[in-house]
Amino acid sequence: MSNDTLFQEALTHFPGGVSSPVRAFRAVGGTPKFFRKAWGSRFEDEEGRRYVDLCMSWGPLILGHAVPEIISAAVEAMQEGLTFGAPSRRELALARRIKSMVPFLDKMRFVSSGTEAVMSALRAARGYTKRERILKFDGCYHGHSDAMLVKAGSGLVTFGEPSSAGVPRGFADLTTVISLDDLEALEATFDKLGHELAAAIIEPIPANNGLLVQDTTFLRRLRELCNAYGVVLIFDEVISGFRVAPGGAAELLGITPDLVTYGKIIGGGMPVGLYGGRKDIMAVISPDGPVYQAGTLSGNPVAMAAGLATLERLTPNVYRSLDQKGAQWAAAFEKMPGLHVPRVGSLLWPLFQPGVKRADRVESGAIARFNKMHGLLLKEGVYLPPSGYEVAFLSAAHGDEELAHVERAIGVVAAALKNED
Numbered sequence: 001m002s003n004d005t006l007f008q009e010a011l012t013h014f015p016g017g018v019s020s021p022v023r024a025f026r027a028v029g030g031t032p033k034f035f036r037k038a039w040g041s042r043f044e045d046e047e048g049r050r051y052v053d054l055c056m057s058w059g060p061l062i063l064g065h066a067v068p069e070i071i072s073a074a075v076e077a078m079q080e081g082l083t084f085g086a087p088s089r090r091e092l093a094l095a096r097r098i099k100s101m102v103p104f105l106d107k108m109r110f111v112s113s114g115t116e117a118v119m120s121a122l123r124a125a126r127g128y129t130k131r132e133r134i135l136k137f138d139g140c141y142h143g144h145s146d147a148m149l150v151k152a153g154s155g156l157v158t159f160g161e162p163s164s165a166g167v168p169r170g171f172a173d174l175t176t177v178i179s180l181d182d183l184e185a186l187e188a189t190f191d192k193l194g195h196e197l198a199a200a201i202i203e204p205i206p207a208n209n210g211l212l213v214q215d216t217t218f219l220r221r222l223r224e225l226c227n228a229y230g231v232v233l234i235f236d237e238v239i240s241g242f243r244v245a246p247g248g249a250a251e252l253l254g255i256t257p258d259l260v261t262y263g264k265i266i267g268g269g270m271p272v273g274l275y276g277g278r279k280d281i282m283a284v285i286s287p288d289g290p291v292y293q294a295g296t297l298s299g300n301p302v303a304m305a306a307g308l309a310t311l312e313r314l315t316p317n318v319y320r321s322l323d324q325k326g327a328q329w330a331a332a333f334e335k336m337p338g339l340h341v342p343r344v345g346s347l348l349w350p351l352f353q354p355g356v357k358r359a360d361r362v363e364s365g366a367i368a369r370f371n372k373m374h375g376l377l378l379k380e381g382v383y384l385p386p387s388g389y390e391v392a393f394l395s396a397a398h399g400d401e402e403l404a405h406v407e408r409a410i411g412v413v414a415a416a417l418k419n420e421d
């Protein structure tokens with residue numbers, strides 16, 4: 001059955017024909033592909049076309065699609081039951097592995113998505129400080145909880161609506177947003193609002209409005225100001241966690257947050273989120289404290305098994321290899337005239353503009369050219385995330401064969417773009 005036929009039916013079931021907005025291909029044009037199977041660094045759509053996948057389900061698949069050891073761990077868990085709604089040894093095993101990689105995690109709680117993790121961390125911070133205001137940074141995306149849908153990245157900036165409709169004014173009014181990479185605005189905001197702030201939340205490596213790599217000085221000053229004003233510093237590492245280093249951006253940058261949120265990789269492709277950090281803050285979480293947070297499938301044993309099978313395989317060699325791949329693939333993409341590829345490890349942002357550090361500095365013309373490149377690369381069997389504001393993800397499964405395929409595709413597309421100019 002063709003992608004078009006499937007999409008026509010999908011439009012009768014789902015808003016935009018999709019279960020999550022960016023995959024609707026609205027930004028890049030054309031019909032979204034429906035996939036039927038995936039393996040390693042590739043997947044196949046319902047028309048039998050195969051692609052080198054550089055979206056990798058938006059980040060969870062750091063080892064690749066359908067890794068046999070992860071599949072077998074999940075199947076083994078499934079055979080003992082899909083969900084218990086009660087504690088399990090697999091929860092403990094994943095928690096131990098995570099603590100071995102993230103030493104500052106005193107206490108944690110598993111949830112089922114990054115959005116839930118962020119929503120819960122913010123509530124913990126508000127419960128702990130008894131303050132209400134939250135500081136976030138323009139272009140950072142922290143999932144779709146109301147308080148975070150203000151000047152956010154990802155699908156919001158993709159569709160030109162950085163703040164979502166349907167968010168009660170009261171929520172938005174309690175979220176203060178300033179630009180990344182603006183020390184003056186940071187100082188002024190803490191000077192004026194520091195004693196009102198429950199939390200400051202940031203993607204320490206912002207990767208949802210493109211890859212807006214921050215100077216460490218900016219992040220260190222944020223840490224200092226949070227200390228000075230008793231503000232809970234939350235690192236949202238749903239993308240960077242366990243990807244850029246075993247201990248994520250906190251390890252890479254040498255900055256310890258008070259709370260951290262994870263998702264994606266810790267589920268190995270199954271739905272898992274996590275929030276945690278200082279034990280005195282986590283002490284407010286029910287049933288120990290008055291801040292309520294719950295989830296039917298929290299700590300799901302099958303998801304725990306897939307997450308553990310993933311994290312157990314993230315060895316120092318894997319990280320070294322991913323960083324080398326990142327450099328190789330960035331260099332390959334930069335053979336496309338005018339294309340720059342800021343990267344951190346295996347996170348790449350192919351954009352027709354030199355690297356930027358602020359969401360409001362990304363040029364619309366660069367995004368438009370990305371959109372054109374996206375469709376041409378797709379025809380050559382290369383699947384980039386369908387938005388110029390989303391980063392590309394490599395995995396341990398992206399090898400020399402895939403790199404050669406992409407290099408050939410880049411040559412073809414570069415010629416096509418030149419002819420169109």
Ligand SMILES: Cc1ncc(COP(=O)(O)O)c(C=O)c1O
Nearest residue numbers: 113114115141142143238239263
């Ligand atoms: C930094 C960040 N935080 C939170 C989220 C939300 O996670 P989820 O989509 O699992 O709800 C995302 C999703 O891309 C993200 O990139």
Ligand SMILES: N[C@H](C=O)CCC(=O)O
Nearest residue numbers: 020021022023058154155
């Ligand atoms: N960046 C989003 C999730 O991580 C985009 C997912 C989607 O809307 O398809």
